[in-house]
Amino acid sequence: MRELIGENVFIRTVTMYHTGKVVAVSDTFVTLSDAAWIADTGRFSDALKTGKLSEVEPVQGLVRVSLGAIVDVFEWKHELPREQK
16 A cells, blocks of 8 residues: 555545545555545446546545555546535
8 A cells, every 4th residue: 555655546445435645554544635535436437437426525634544444446547526516
């Protein structure tokens, strides 16, 4: 995970989705800035391809995601979503 510092990512956990820029990785957490909780991706493959998401809840401040809860991490090649919808 440390190789992702500075990269924009889409993280899928056992219960949620997050987007953000990886700013730190510890033994237990990955820390994201410019993060958003993604309530609904719409068609998942299309979301990854186009960056268009159905429901977005931007987060103020940093978000720490437990490494133990992460299912997978995708490269996010789009602008990070910062507007609520």
